[in-house]
Amino acid sequence: MIGRLLLVCRLAVRDLRRRRTETVLLLLAVMAATTTLTLGLVLRDTAGDPYRSTREATDGPDVVAGAGDPALLTDLQKLAGVAGHGGPYPVAAARLRASDGTSDVQAVGREAAMASVDQPRLTRGSWVRDGGVVAEAAFATALGLRVGDPVTLNGRSFEVVGVAVTAAMAPYPSGTCLVAQGCVHGARSAGTPEGLLQNPGLVWLTQADARSLDPDNLTYVTNLKLADPDQAQAFVDAHQNGRTLLQSWETVLADATELAQDSQILLMIGAWLLGLLSVASLSVLVGGRIADQHRRVGLLKAVGGTPGFVAAVLLAQYVLVAVLATAAGLTVGTLTAPLLTESSAGLVGAAGPRPVTLSTIGLVTAVALGVAVTATIVPTVRAARASTVTALADSPRPPRRVGWLIALSARLPTPLLLAFRVAARRPRRVVLAVVSIAITVSGVYVLLVLDAFLADQPLVGGYGDVQVEVLRRVLLTWTVLLLALAAINAVVITWATVLDNRHASALTRALGASPGEVSTAMAAAQVLPALAGAVLGVFPGGLALFAAINAITGGDSGRATLPASWHLLVLVLATVLVVAMLTAVPARLGARRPVAETL
Structure with a gap:
C-alpha cells in the first residue's frame, strides 16, 4: 500500500x-x-490586539454598569464574584463647543486620584482638575482638540488639560450610551426624538464639575473587576434588568x-x-x-x-x-x-x-x-x-455538429463563423467563461457602489475617515484578486481552446483561411462569452451581490447611490476590451504553428 x-x-x-x-x-x-x-x-x-493592549494598560473593567440610582450600583459592587470596583461616577449630557466644531458629549465625573479599576491612560497632558477637561483620544482626534484648547460645556468655560484612552468604552464614535437621555449613532433621521445625543464623544471632569453641568438629569456608572473575567457575560446576563444597564468587556471588544x-x-x-x-x-x-x-x-x-x-x-x-x-x-x-x-x-x-x-x-x-x-x-x-x-x-475529438448553428453562422464573416463553431464545440467551457466574467464584474460593481457610498457618508455606521479608508483597502484587495484571477482565466481558457482546436484550425488554414482570421476567431470565441458575462455581472449579478452584502451586514441599501447607466456601459465595454486584449496574444501564438506539423 x-x-x-x-x-x-x-x-x-x-x-x-x-x-x-x-x-x-x-x-x-x-x-x-x-x-x-x-x-x-x-x-x-x-x-x-489594540483593545487588549489598552485593557491591560488601563486596568480595564470586566463589566461596566450604569443606572439612574447610585444605590443600585453600590449593590452590584457587593455581589459574589466582584473582586474590585471603581465609582459610582456621575455622568452628564452636555454640548461641547470648540474652535474647530461642536459635538454632543457624555461627561463622566472622576476623582483626581488614580483608580484601581479603569484608570484612563494619558497620551498627552494631565488628569482631571477643577476647570479642566480630559478628552477621549479618538474623540479628540476627530474634533481636533489639543491640550490647552479652551472649550465650553453647556455654556461653561473649561480648558482641555489632557487626552486619554480607556477600555471601558469603545473608541469614538462607537461608544456606549451612558446618559439617561439616550443617544443616536450615525445621521439623525427625521423621526429621531429630540433630546437624544448624536454620536456623543467622551470626556472626563472632576465630579463637582460633572454634576454642575446638568444636576437634574445625572446618570451613574461603575466599573467592576471580576474574580473570573471569562464570566463577564454570564454576570451581565444574570444581573441585567430594567433599572441597570450592564456591558461586558467582550461587548466593548465587539464594538471596538x-x-x-x-x-x-x-x-x-x-x-x-x-x-x-x-x-x-x-x-x-x-x-x-x-x-x-x-x-x-x-x-x-x-x-x-x-x-x-x-x-x-x-x-x-x-x-x-x-x-x-x-x-x-x-x-x-x-x-x-x-x-x-x-x-x-x-x-x-x-x-x-x-x-x-x-x-x-x-x-x-x-x-x-x-x-x-x-x-x-x-x-x-x-x-x-x-x-x-x-x-x-x-x-482529436470530432466536432459537434449543430444544425441551427451552422445555418446561423454560414453567412457570417469567416472569423465570426469560426468563432461561433469553436464556442459550440465546448459549451461547458463557454459557460465557465461567462460565469468567470460575471463574477468579476459583479465584484467590480459592488466596489463602485460601496466606494461611492463611503465617499458620501463621512460617518457611516459609526466610521471615521480612517476607518473608511480601511474598508476601501479591503474592497480593493479582493477586487484586485478577482481581476487578476479573471485575467488568468481568460488567458487559460483561450490557450486551452487553441490547443483543443489545433487540428481543426490547421485544417481550416489548409482550406484557405489566413492565420489572422484563425487567431481572430479564437479571440472572438472568448469575447462573445465575455460580453454575455459582463451584462449578467451588472444585472442581476451585481445587484444581487450588493443586496446580499446589505442583508449580511444589516446595511441600508436605500442610502447607496447606484452607478449611472453610462458607468455600467463603460464597465461592460471595458471588460470586453480587456478580454479581447488578453486573448489576442495566446490566439496569435496558436495560429502561427505550421499547418503540416500540426496535421
Whole structure:
C-alpha cells in the first residue's frame, strides 16, 4: 500500500514538474481563494490586539454598569464574584463647543486620584482638575482638540488639560450610551426624538464639575473587576434588568472591532467569489492538461494501471497543488491581516500576526481541497475510464455538429463563423467563461457602489475617515484578486481552446483561411462569452451581490447611490476590451504553428 502511494506521488510530482507554467497557474488560482479566506478568518482576532493592549494598560473593567440610582450600583459592587470596583461616577449630557466644531458629549465625573479599576491612560497632558477637561483620544482626534484648547460645556468655560484612552468604552464614535437621555449613532433621521445625543464623544471632569453641568438629569456608572473575567457575560446576563444597564468587556471588544467585523464579511464574500473563480480556472486547466495527457493515460493502462490507479495519479497532482496553496495562503493571509486593520486613536498598541488556529487551518484546507476536487473529479474520471487503445491513439475529438448553428453562422464573416463553431464545440467551457466574467464584474460593481457610498457618508455606521479608508483597502484587495484571477482565466481558457482546436484550425488554414482570421476567431470565441458575462455581472449579478452584502451586514441599501447607466456601459465595454486584449496574444501564438506539423 505504501509503495503504491509512493508511486502515485512520484508520478504526480513528475507531471507537475513537466508542466511548470500550468502548475504555477493552478497554485495561484487556489492560493487567491485561500489567502482571502485566511484574511477573513484571522482579521477579527488581529484587530482585537489594540483593545487588549489598552485593557491591560488601563486596568480595564470586566463589566461596566450604569443606572439612574447610585444605590443600585453600590449593590452590584457587593455581589459574589466582584473582586474590585471603581465609582459610582456621575455622568452628564452636555454640548461641547470648540474652535474647530461642536459635538454632543457624555461627561463622566472622576476623582483626581488614580483608580484601581479603569484608570484612563494619558497620551498627552494631565488628569482631571477643577476647570479642566480630559478628552477621549479618538474623540479628540476627530474634533481636533489639543491640550490647552479652551472649550465650553453647556455654556461653561473649561480648558482641555489632557487626552486619554480607556477600555471601558469603545473608541469614538462607537461608544456606549451612558446618559439617561439616550443617544443616536450615525445621521439623525427625521423621526429621531429630540433630546437624544448624536454620536456623543467622551470626556472626563472632576465630579463637582460633572454634576454642575446638568444636576437634574445625572446618570451613574461603575466599573467592576471580576474574580473570573471569562464570566463577564454570564454576570451581565444574570444581573441585567430594567433599572441597570450592564456591558461586558467582550461587548466593548465587539464594538471596538466593528470595523474589522465588516471587513471580515467583505473578505469572506470575496473568498467565496474567488473560490468560484478558482473552480472555473481549475476546470479549464485540468481539462486542457488531461486532454494533453491522453497518451500518457494509455501508457499507464497499457503497463497494468487500473482506472482507479490512473485516476489517483491524475487527482494527486491537484491535491498536492491544493496543499501547497493552503500553506501559502495561510502564511500570506496571516502576515497580511494586520495591514488591513487600523488601530483607532482611542486605543494603544497595534495589530500583529497571530498564531493560526487548528479550526482555521482545517477550514482553509477543506476549501482548497474542495475547490481542487470539484474542478478535477469529472475530467479525471472521464480520462481514467477511456479505453487504452483510444488513449494511445490520441486522436482529436470530432466536432459537434449543430444544425441551427451552422445555418446561423454560414453567412457570417469567416472569423465570426469560426468563432461561433469553436464556442459550440465546448459549451461547458463557454459557460465557465461567462460565469468567470460575471463574477468579476459583479465584484467590480459592488466596489463602485460601496466606494461611492463611503465617499458620501463621512460617518457611516459609526466610521471615521480612517476607518473608511480601511474598508476601501479591503474592497480593493479582493477586487484586485478577482481581476487578476479573471485575467488568468481568460488567458487559460483561450490557450486551452487553441490547443483543443489545433487540428481543426490547421485544417481550416489548409482550406484557405489566413492565420489572422484563425487567431481572430479564437479571440472572438472568448469575447462573445465575455460580453454575455459582463451584462449578467451588472444585472442581476451585481445587484444581487450588493443586496446580499446589505442583508449580511444589516446595511441600508436605500442610502447607496447606484452607478449611472453610462458607468455600467463603460464597465461592460471595458471588460470586453480587456478580454479581447488578453486573448489576442495566446490566439496569435496558436495560429502561427505550421499547418503540416500540426496535421
